Amino acid sequence: MLEGSCPYASFSDAMSFDPADSQIYVVLVHYHELGLKGRNRPTFERQLISNINKTLKESEFEAKVERISGRILVFPRNYEKGLAMFELLKKVPGVARVSLGEKVSRTLEGLNQGALRVLELSEPFNSFKVAARRANTNFYLDSMMLNREIGAYLVQHTEDKTVKMTNPDVTVHVEVIKNQSYVYAFSKPAVGGLPVGTAGKLVCLLSSGLDSPVAAWQMIRRGASVTGLHFSGAPQTADSSSHLVREIATAMQPYGGFTDIHCLHFGNYQRAIALVVPEKLRIIFYRRLMYATACELAGRIGAKGIVTGESLGQVASQTIDNILAVDAVATLPVLRPLIGTDKKDIITQAEDLGTFAISTRSTDDCCTLFMPRSPETHAKLQEVEELWQTLPHAQWVEELLSG
Numbered sequence: 001m002l003e004g005s006c007p008y009a010s011f012s013d014a015m016s017f018d019p020a021d022s023q024i025y026v027v028l029v030h031y032h033e034l035g036l037k038g039r040n041r042p043t044f045e046r047q048l049i050s051n052i053n054k055t056l057k058e059s060e061f062e063a064k065v066e067r068i069s070g071r072i073l074v075f076p077r078n079y080e081k082g083l084a085m086f087e088l089l090k091k092v093p094g095v096a097r098v099s100l101g102e103k104v105s106r107t108l109e110g111l112n113q114g115a116l117r118v119l120e121l122s123e124p125f126n127s128f129k130v131a132a133r134r135a136n137t138n139f140y141l142d143s144m145m146l147n148r149e150i151g152a153y154l155v156q157h158t159e160d161k162t163v164k165m166t167n168p169d170v171t172v173h174v175e176v177i178k179n180q181s182y183v184y185a186f187s188k189p190a191v192g193g194l195p196v197g198t199a200g201k202l203v204c205l206l207s208s209g210l211d212s213p214v215a216a217w218q219m220i221r222r223g224a225s226v227t228g229l230h231f232s233g234a235p236q237t238a239d240s241s242s243h244l245v246r247e248i249a250t251a252m253q254p255y256g257g258f259t260d261i262h263c264l265h266f267g268n269y270q271r272a273i274a275l276v277v278p279e280k281l282r283i284i285f286y287r288r289l290m291y292a293t294a295c296e297l298a299g300r301i302g303a304k305g306i307v308t309g310e311s312l313g314q315v316a317s318q319t320i321d322n323i324l325a326v327d328a329v330a331t332l333p334v335l336r337p338l339i340g341t342d343k344k345d346i347i348t349q350a351e352d353l354g355t356f357a358i359s360t361r362s363t364d365d366c367c368t369l370f371m372p373r374s375p376e377t378h379a380k381l382q383e384v385e386e387l388w389q390t391l392p393h394a395q396w397v398e399e400l401l402s403g
Contacts, residue, residue: 020357023102025082026182027063027293029072029089030097033194048072048094048195051256055092055385060214061085068177069135075103090188091254093221094195101184106176108141112153114183114228115172116270119154122185122328127156127164129357139176146174194223196256201225201303202335203294206261208244208363211309211338213252213355214346219307220256227301229294236267237364244358251354262297264400266290272396274370283317283375284384285391289331293397295331300401305333311346312339325379329388 034044037218049065049072056063056074063085064075074089075081086100104114119128132146141149151163154172175182204216216226230245242263249258266286273285294306310318317326327334338346350356385389 023079024104025076025079026101026103026184027074027076027082027085027089028099028101028182028184029074029095029236030070030190031072031094031098032096033335034094042120044094044195045072046200048092049193051092051094051197052089055088055254056085059084059088068180071175071177073103086186088254090190092195093191093193093223093256094198095190096192097187098190099184099187100197101173101182101186103183104183106139106179106181108149110152111146111174111176111181111183114181115150115174116154116157118183118185119158119170122170125161125169125353127162127168128170128172129163129168130154130172130174133176135175141326146176149169150174177368190194190222190395191255193221196220196223197225199225199300200305200343201227201259201298201348202305202307203227203229203301204296204307205290205294205309206230206245206248206258207309208241208248208359208361209299209309210350210356210359211311211314211346212307213309213359214349214353215307215309215337216258217252217255217349217353218335219335220252225259226307226381227297228258229305230261230263231290231293232263233267233270233364234265236271236370237264239263240363244361244363247358248355255353264293266400267401269396269400270370272286273391276391280374280376281379281384281387282372283323284322284379285388287317287326288384288388288401289393289396290331291326291334292393293400295329296397297401298332303332305335306330307335307337309338310336311341311343312342316377319377321378321380322376324383328381328385345403347380 034041037044045067049067053065060174066073074085076085082100086098089095089098101118102114130147130151132143132150134146170185172185174286199222202219202224204212204226206212206216220226228249230242232239232242246261249261269289271284274282277285298306312318352360
């Protein structure tokens, strides 16, 4: 069995496992980027611990959480709950890897027996190796000696298994840290990034399509708290897109999710724009009103920027000239994490995120309302600005947010 695969044929097999009550199971949360933060590192670690506690509480898990050097430890009540927490914590931004194992006594006997137990849980496998790390020099065996002693013990107590130093089926990790010791063989990569809440607040222009949820996720993964702002075509269309957006938000909740979702009825304002703005420029003016509204909302909630799911050249509104014409109305930075991303890569990320199936449902929304037959791809900023000043845009922004 390859490292990182579940030591059971199915989750139901894991749930039927009845471990001894005396064993102390532990989920080890590893992080990488946080460790590079220097003097700010404790702040990031405290935020990650807070997010882990919140995630566990929302899923109605009770567990002790504590921090040691370079690790966060979560102690489940039993092995079954440990497996469930393992899957949950893989999705928490800031977590680089999650491992499930045991806390054992800081003796060679305790390390040997614990290593054997986690190795046996990894069946079926043919080869293994031991990767020991002594992080505190007051233990009498160094890392190389631990590898040799524990490896010899495992060879003696397993049949038909071989030690393989390169690409083994299972790697038994042993960590001796200060007054504590841990062993584990079940380990998987997590989402990485930074803890949500460490990079300030943002407002994301959130549609029910593929791109904007992925863009929001990219910012959440970088530690931002993101509020979603959705513009529905209602009352000119059905309000079904708002329901899809809320489904998307629910799907993203395990990953940190949105702090809030605001759904605004935009259809009447699109109609008003369509009556007075040249057809080819409609999209530019729809988006300018969206950006102005997003910036005003951001100011009210203390956000420092807005996020969009635009990818350069993907549609007519996403050319350099049109982006310039729209950005001119923004009073805050506009972040476009997908600007150079291929559509195939966005689809892959949406599938991983769990939003793809929701975003590909057919629905009426503002993106298809009063659309021009031949939209402008190279808008002239001066022309756009002059026409913009003839519109009651400030009044429209206030009406949108008050509704």
